[in-house]
Amino acid sequence: MKGVIFTHLQEMVETQMGFSVWDDVIEACELGSEGIFVSTFLYPDEELFAIVGALSEKAAIPAEDLVEAFGFYLFPKLHESIPVSVFAPGSMWEMLDGLDSIIHMEVRKLDKHAETPRITVKSSTDNEKVLEYRSDKKLCRLAIGMLKSAAEVFHEKLSISMPVCMHDGHDCCELVVTRDA
Amino acid sequence: MPELDPVRESAAIKKALDRERKARKLAENLLEDRAAELYLANQELDATIARLKKSNLQLLQSEKMASVGQLAAGVAHEINNPVGFISSNLGTLREYIADLSEVIEAQQKCIGGVSQLAEKALANDSANYAELLEELNEVLKKVDLEFLLPDVRDLLDESIDGVKRIRKIVADLSDFSRVNSPDYKLANINTLLEKTISVAWNELKYKAEVVRNFGQIPEVKCNSGKLIQVFLNLVINASHAIETRGLMTISSKQQNDTVIVSISDTGIGIAENKLASIFDPFFTTKKAGNGTGLGLYIANSVIKSHQGKIEVESTLGVGTKFNVILPIAGPKMEDDGENDKDNKKTESEQ
Missing domain, CATH: 3.30.565.10 (Histidine kinase-like ATPase, C-terminal domain)
Structure with a gap:
């Protein structure tokens, strides 16, 4: 996992929960990195899962909800970091269409170590898109948090559901994004 | 979230700052390594560009020499032609020179004979004069100076033209082949x-x-x-x-x-x-x-x-x-x- 994910998580916890909360979590996890994160370095996925687990316990928030909240926090940060010259979608729908073929492809071009999930559009109408999410990390709730955050960025009112999930033994998750009337 | 303890929060901020410093150091080290790698890669790239420029010029020259190769047979033929007639002319000229030598020898003999007759005061001995002139005339008749002398000039002119042609072809060709x-x-x-x-x-x-x-x-x-x-x-x-x-x-x-x-x-x-x-x-x-x-x-x-x-x-x-x-x-x-x-x-x- 790229360090940038850890640094954003750290920033979210420190600003929204307090420095002592982040410090307690780092101390509790006994991480190989000692909690020293550089955005361009790579760190084991297990460190992220350990931090989320310890945070969930400490804050008494279910881990999935924490991950979704982090996705919500993360989207604007990553959105800002994509150069306009690469992709500047004008709408949520446009962004979803170019998510895998443009954004993730460009991220991988810029950073060969980036491990982006595969999110493809399974079906699409004017008001509904069904996205298939595939990732060994199974961070589908992170994707949901990011989609909700994206809706705010693009001033759209959307409902997002996940009728099929990898955590229930499926090959992939299905995220249904519906435009509210 | 429970209320934060300001003392603990302050201590945590210090620790966070310490981690940030360490992270910055790591990032700086990475930056230094990357800068060094970039410098070496750049040097390699410069060398490659120089090699490419050199190969491009060599390619230009090879292509030129390849067309010279295509033309070689034709150019050889163009040169061979004048070389052929110059060689034949030189052969003829050698024979002419032999004839002219004979004429010169006969003339010298004639002049020598006349001188001796004069010394011996036999200048009025017309029989002897006639004999000497007869010998010279015989040689002149055989050699045909009237034909030989203009032909020598023609052969020389033609050969000089031929040599000029060869020189032009060779000069044009070497102009072309030169780097x-x-x-x-x-x-x-x-x-x-x-x-x-x-x-x-x-x-x-x-x-x-x-x-x-x-x-x-x-x-x-x-x-x-x-x-x-x-x-x-x-x-x-x-x-x-x-x-x-x-x-x-x-x-x-x-x-x-x-x-x-x-x-x-x-x-x-x-x-x-x-x-x-x-x-x-x-x-x-x-x-x-x-x-x-x-x-x-x-x-x-x-x-x-x-x-x-x-x-x-x-x-x-x-x-x-x-x-x-x-x-x-x-x-x-x-x-x-x-x-x-x-x-x-x-x-x-x-």
């Missing part, structure tokens, strides 16, 4: 076209009637060695395009601030779908071994370096016409400098 000088100098394009025709003559004379439509054109600032290579390539291509016998028209004219050289043939023509590729490297319609596929690519780059252009019009079964458009003033200064710099470097390397 290109980097300089852009004023040159008469019509003279360059004449040199081109001279070098390729044996290739052309059996394939085409060559028509020259050379106009009154000003001198052009150009690299004449490279331009001859371009013209030669176009002329040889035109000759190869003619299957049995045809017409090749080579013309020059001034148009505004450019000189346009046109080389057209009545050959097989180029298919429309291939016209776009003819300037691509390694593109050739000739059989393997008959062309490197670099000729037009190099011609195009040479003309581009003059800030001119090559245009082509072709109709299958009718023929092809190449127009080479050259700015009279030569390439603009900045390009000039770039070319000079590259070529000088290579010259010193060679």
Whole structure:
């Protein structure tokens, strides 16, 4: 996992929960990195899962909800970091269409170590898109948090559901994004 | 979330700051490593660019020598012809010299005899004089000086012409084969076209009637060695395009601030779908071994370096016409400098 994910998580916890909360979590996890994160370095996925687990316990928030909240926090940060010259979608729908073929492809071009999930559009109408999410990390709730955050960025009112999930033994998750009337 | 303890929060901030410093150090180390890698990669890239520039010039020279190779048999024939008659003339001249020696000997003998008679005061002995003159006349009759002396002049004139022809062919050929000088100098394009025709003559004379439509054109600032290579390539291509016998028209004219050289043939023509590729490297319609596929690519780059252009019009079964458009003033200064710099470097390397 790229360090940038850890640094954003750290920033979210420190600003929204307090420095002592982040410090307690780092101390509790006994991480190989000692909690020293550089955005361009790579760190084991297990460190992220350990931090989320310890945070969930400490804050008494279910881990999935924490991950979704982090996705919500993360989207604007990553959105800002994509150069306009690469992709500047004008709408949520446009962004979803170019998510895998443009954004993730460009991220991988810029950073060969980036491990982006595969999110493809399974079906699409004017008001509904069904996205298939595939990732060994199974961070589908992170994707949901990011989609909700994206809706705010693009001033759209959307409902997002996940009728099929990898955590229930499926090959992939299905995220249904519906435009509210 | 429970209320935060300010003392614990402050201690945590200090620890966070410490972690940030360590992270920054790691990031700085990475930056330094990357900068060093980048510097080395850049050096490698510079060396590669230098090698590429050198190979490009070597390629240019190899292509030129390949066309010399194609012309070699023809040039040898062109040289062989005068060498043949010069050799025959020299043989005849040797015989003439032998005859002339005989005449000179007879004359000397005659003069010697007359002197002796005079010394012996036998000057009035006409019988002896008659005998001496008779011997001389016999030799003169045999040698036929009346025919021999003008023929000696003819043979010498013809041989001198032959030697001049050889010298011209060899000079044109060595002009062409020489490693290109980097300089852009004023040159008469019509003279360059004449040199081109001279070098390729044996290739052309059996394939085409060559028509020259050379106009009154000003001198052009150009690299004449490279331009001859371009013209030669176009002329040889035109000759190869003619299957049995045809017409090749080579013309020059001034148009505004450019000189346009046109080389057209009545050959097989180029298919429309291939016209776009003819300037691509390694593109050739000739059989393997008959062309490197670099000729037009190099011609195009040479003309581009003059800030001119090559245009082509072709109709299958009718023929092809190449127009080479050259700015009279030569390439603009900045390009000039770039070319000079590259070529000088290579010259010193060679």
